[in-house]
Amino acid sequence: MTSIHTDVQIGICGSAGDGTIAVGDILKRAMARAGYRVIAFDEYPAEIRGFGKCVARTRITTEQVYSMKPKTDVLVSLNDAHAIPHAEEVRDFGAVIYDSAPITMIDEGWHISGHLNPGQLPYGLPMREISEQATGSSRSRNIVALGFVAGLYQLPRQAFIDAIAAKFQTKAAEVTQSNVAAFNAGYDNGAEIYRFDKVEVGPPARRTRVHDSTMMTGNAAVVRGCLDAGIETFFGYPITPATSIMERLAVEMPKHGARLLQTEDEISAISATVGAGFAGARAATATSGPGFALMSEMMGLGVMAEVPAVVFVSQRGGPSTGMPTKTEQADLNIAVFGGHGDAKRIVLAPTNVEGCWRCAGRAFEMAEAYQTPVVVLLDLYLSNRYETVVFPNKNPFVRDAWKRPTQDNANEPYRRFELTADGISPRAVPGDPHGIHTATGLEHNEFGRPNDLSAMHFQMTEKRHEKLNAALKHPGITIYKRFGDTGEVDVGLLAWGSTFGETLEAMLLARAEGIRCAAMKVVMLSPLPVKPIKRFLKDCKEVIVPELNYEGQFANLVSGAVGRDVIRFNRVTGKPMAVNEILDTIRSAAGKRKLRKSAA
Amino acid sequence: MSPEHPIYLEDKLEEIRGSGRLGYRSKSLPTWCPGCGYYSMTEGVTWALNEIGLRNEDVVIVSGIGCASRFPFFMETYGFHTLHGRTLPVATGIKVANDKLTVVVVGGDGDGFAIGGGHIPHVARRNVDITYLLFDNGIYGLTKGQVSPTSAIGFTTSTSPFENHDQPLNPLMMLLSYGASWVGQAYAGQPGHLAEMIRAAIKHRGFSYLHILSPCVTFDKTDRTYRNLDFSVRNLPEDHDHSNRLAAIREATKVDRPAVGLYYVENRPTLSDTLDEVMIRAGGKPAEQAGAG
Ligand SMILES: Cc1ncc(C[n+]2csc(CCOP(=O)(O)OP(=O)(O)O)c2C)c(N)n1
Ligand code: SF4
Ligand SMILES: [Mg+2]
Numbered sequence: 001m002t003s004i005h006t007d008v009q010i011g012i013c014g015s016a017g018d019g020t021i022a023v024g025d026i027l028k029r030a031m032a033r034a035g036y037r038v039i040a041f042d043e044y045p046a047e048i049r050g051f052g053k054c055v056a057r058t059r060i061t062t063e064q065v066y067s068m069k070p071k072t073d074v075l076v077s078l079n080d081a082h083a084i085p086h087a088e089e090v091r092d093f094g095a096v097i098y099d100s101a102p103i104t105m106i107d108e109g110w111h112i113s114g115h116l117n118p119g120q121l122p123y124g125l126p127m128r129e130i131s132e133q134a135t136g137s138s139r140s141r142n143i144v145a146l147g148f149v150a151g152l153y154q155l156p157r158q159a160f161i162d163a164i165a166a167k168f169q170t171k172a173a174e175v176t177q178s179n180v181a182a183f184n185a186g187y188d189n190g191a192e193i194y195r196f197d198k199v200e201v202g203p204p205a206r207r208t209r210v211h212d213s214t215m216m217t218g219n220a221a222v223v224r225g226c227l228d229a230g231i232e233t234f235f236g237y238p239i240t241p242a243t244s245i246m247e248r249l250a251v252e253m254p255k256h257g258a259r260l261l262q263t264e265d266e267i268s269a270i271s272a273t274v275g276a277g278f279a280g281a282r283a284a285t286a287t288s289g290p291g292f293a294l295m296s297e298m299m300g301l302g303v304m305a306e307v308p309a310v311v312f313v314s315q316r317g318g319p320s321t322g323m324p325t326k327t328e329q330a331d332l333n334i335a336v337f338g339g340h341g342d343a344k345r346i347v348l349a350p351t352n353v354e355g356c357w358r359c360a361g362r363a364f365e366m367a368e369a370y371q372t373p374v375v376v377l378l379d380l381y382l383s384n385r386y387e388t389v390v391f392p393n394k395n396p397f398v399r400d401a402w403k404r405p406t407q408d409n410a411n412e413p414y415r416r417f418e419l420t421a422d423g424i425s426p427r428a429v430p431g432d433p434h435g436i437h438t439a440t441g442l443e444h445n446e447f448g449r450p451n452d453l454s455a456m457h458f459q460m461t462e463k464r465h466e467k468l469n470a471a472l473k474h475p476g477i478t479i480y481k482r483f484g485d486t487g488e489v490d491v492g493l494l495a496w497g498s499t500f501g502e503t504l505e506a507m508l509l510a511r512a513e514g515i516r517c518a519a520m521k522v523v524m525l526s527p528l529p530v531k532p533i534k535r536f537l538k539d540c541k542e543v544i545v546p547e548l549n550y551e552g553q554f555a556n557l558v559s560g561a562v563g564r565d566v567i568r569f570n571r572v573t574g575k576p577m578a579v580n581e582i583l584d585t586i587r588s589a590a591g592k593r594k595l596r597k598s599a600a
Numbered sequence: 601m602s603p604e605h606p607i608y609l610e611d612k613l614e615e616i617r618g619s620g621r622l623g624y625r626s627k628s629l630p631t632w633c634p635g636c637g638y639y640s641m642t643e644g645v646t647w648a649l650n651e652i653g654l655r656n657e658d659v660v661i662v663s664g665i666g667c668a669s670r671f672p673f674f675m676e677t678y679g680f681h682t683l684h685g686r687t688l689p690v691a692t693g694i695k696v697a698n699d700k701l702t703v704v705v706v707g708g709d710g711d712g713f714a715i716g717g718g719h720i721p722h723v724a725r726r727n728v729d730i731t732y733l734l735f736d737n738g739i740y741g742l743t744k745g746q747v748s749p750t751s752a753i754g755f756t757t758s759t760s761p762f763e764n765h766d767q768p769l770n771p772l773m774m775l776l777s778y779g780a781s782w783v784g785q786a787y788a789g790q791p792g793h794l795a796e797m798i799r800a801a802i803k804h805r806g807f808s809y810l811h812i813l814s815p816c817v818t819f820d821k822t823d824r825t826y827r828n829l830d831f832s833v834r835n836l837p838e839d840h841d842h843s844n845r846l847a848a849i850r851e852a853t854k855v856d857r858p859a860v861g862l863y864y865v866e867n868r869p870t871l872s873d874t875l876d877e878v879m880i881r882a883g884g885k886p887a888e889q890a891g892a893g
Contacts, residue, residue, distance in 0.1 A: 437678065
């Protein structure tokens with residue numbers, strides 16, 4: 001038998017009180033432990049308490065993927081009223097698992113079994129009863145359901161038991177025991193049942209050892225990147241969805257002799273970050289749109305005074321307070337252009353969890369090397385979703401990445417803002433007796449003295465812009481990459497940030513349908529790699545730019561830079577882009593070509 | 601302090617050169633209007649740095665935007681001329697990054713108590729080990745004479761043509777209630793005393809706030825003038841107990857007769873101490889700090 005290439009998506013839907021997210025968590029951790037690749041994203045209500053709808057989606061694969069599938073293979077309903085609208089997500093010959101003997105009476109018409117399409121295969125399981133038999137309480141019906149799924153598809157039992165033990169590690173031993181009992185009861189039930197769906201799970205790719213890959217969220221990857229890059233100070237103010245960066249750093253940084261402070265607001269956070277950068281520390285802050293808007297003026301001082309600082313911005317629905325728990329990509333404009341004056345800065349937008357780590361680490365190098373604020377732009381979806389990541393054995397990030405003054409001209413007054421060929425001036429920090437200077441937000445000469453003569457302002461503006469071009473060749477980071485068909489294609493997709501995952505998935509599906517197409521991700525939004533984008537667009541008969549904002553902020557950026565219009569595909573649903581919607585757009589763009597061709 | 605014998609320019613220059621104070625002055629001459637109270641700042645800060653014997657490279661002067669905030673350019677130390685109102689968080693960042701630096705913050709009343717007012721309580725409560733020299737001229741000097749949060753009621757300016765009606769803030773009371781660990785007041789018209797207060801403020805370990813009454817000779821001809829201040833400024837009573845916060849607040853309420861001197865001082869852990877404590881609790885140890893390499 002040839003080994004099956006695994007690609008299974010399991011959705012668990014229930015209310016906040018059902019332990020939906022908790023079993024989703026055990027599922028993804030168990031599968032990662034077993035050596036599969038995982039991507040997972042949870043949807044939960046904005047309210048802290050209550051019984052709002054939760055959906056935990058996990059996609060389990062042999063090779064790492066970066067988006068959810070258009071259709072779910074298995075849906076577990078812990079609450080039919082919530083799950084009914086999601087039944088249509090289940091593919092033909094996929095499975096729907098529900099409680100056949102729920103605790104409360106369900107009104108006529110509110111059973112999920114009555115809402116399935118022909119071809120979707122229902123498994124009614126008395127979850128509550130099994131839980132009661134196994135543990136003496138109905139509380140573990142979520143674990144029973146998880147066990148059932150694991151048994152049905154013969155997933156590695158031990159990995160689940162280990163994951164359950166890890167989850168309840170801090171609780172009394174009986175808690176683990178009772179949950180394992182519930183899991184086993186569900187598992188045995190699943191294993192015994194005659195399976196008639198067409199969902200196949202093969203063994204993991206190679207016998208991966210448990211800790212070869214680590215499963216983490218985008219924000220956790222940012223934290224790891226910060227630590228690997230040797231972050232020394234962090235200043236922040238809590239805001240969804242960036243808070244977990246500060247929360248994790250608050251635990252980790254002091255262990256490494258680094259300092260973190262929760263400031264009184266974001267103005268203070270960025271000010272202190274710039275202050276620490278001025279003093280020579282690797283300094284960062286993290287925020288979301290509302291906080292980033294407050295930081296604009298100080299970002300400009302960072303640009304003007306040429307101070308390194310790293311700013312993580314995780315986007316959420318806007319404007320104003322907007323939708324704090326929903327995802328969006330509408331802060332490209334403020335990240336790239338935000339602030340007054342010619343204040344160009346570096347903006348990196350990772351497209352997956354591994355990229356969050358890499359961009360975080362490289363952002364510190366870049367901020368130091370090019371003496372400028374660097375924005376790392378994430379979004380809620382990327383910040384919160386889980387992926388399995390394999391890190392290199394050796395920490396790749398370079399410390400002390402900046403050009404310092406030499407002793408050669410020790411007798412001459414120090415030119416902090418010396419005009420050099422590459423625009424980068426040797427930088428001294430307080431404590432260095434040969435580098436005494438005053439940095440200022442006023443336009444200044446090479447010594448940092450206020451100077452607003454036309455020629456000086458021009459030279460300095462040019463310096464501040466041109467020095468950033470070196471970032472386009474910064475080692476150890478992919479700032480753009482093309483996937484799919486090479487050479488000329490009918491449809492090209494250009495995407496940034498988390499949406500690239502869905503874009504890639506849609507492109508691959510379109511190729512499978514025989515459409516010649518390719519997709520390019522752009523990680524560095526400023527300075528923009530204009531030449532490679534131009535080259536790519538030249539190869540594409542039609543260009544689609546999918547993004548989660550209304551007007552097409554990236555489309556505007558690109559078409560402004562390359563002088564060519566593109567097909568904008570915009571969604572503002574607060575949710576990740578749907579793969580099949582992108583796919584439809586590809587089909588219609590490809591179809592349009594064909595139509596035109598046949599008309600000609 | 602009337603001199604007993606006439607001062608000759610050459611002797612004075614000799615004395616200044618010999619004192620070592622000039623080592624802290626940059627080649628830029630101050631650009632303030634002749635007679636501005638701010639000249640006492642260069643005098644006072646250079647004298648204090650020299651007295652304490654700090655190395656130029658270990659001092660960072662952080663300023664905001666305003667006439668007072670021009671100060672770092674006139675000094676041969678590290679300087680950061682930042683944004684209007686953002687001195688204190690920038691200074692906090694510098695101090696968190698490198699404890700070994702002596703950080704002196706300079707700014708005006710608008711910079712500190714209008715746009716930047718939200719930051720003051722937080723540096724005070726965290727006891728960040730920096731020195732804040734707030735030069736209060738009761739007016740916006742740099743933008744050419746508008747009303748400020750410390751302007752007196754009845755004061756007419758370009759943006760209060762029908763007189764100021766807003767009650768002025770009482771900065772000393774604010775700082776005392778915010779929990780600043782060193783609070784003092786000085787007057788630009790008494791440069792000798794001011795210099796000594798600056799030295800004491802810098803030497804204090806923790807957040808020191810020095811409020812400096814300073815005339816803007818160009819835009820205020822009626823209110824906070826040398827003549828009026830010479831008349832109203834008094835010394836704190838000899839028996840003032842500067843460990844008693846309530847006594848300090850009581851003195852601070854006497855706004856018609858502002859008193860110069862040390863209002864309040866206490867010793868308590870600084871932000872750096874707190875952050876080190878956090879590190880020890882987390883099981884880490886304080887690492888080499890920025891700029892050390
Ligand atoms: C964000 C911002 N708003 C306004 C200004 C304009 N501005 C510059 S200095 C100043 C007030 C200065 O008054 P003060 O702080 O008392 O200093 P002084 O000039 O009296 O020393 C203002 C409003 C600015 N630079 N930045
Ligand atoms: S305008 Fe006023 S505060 Fe500014 S320098 Fe002149 S006198 Fe001093
Ligand atoms: Mg003023």
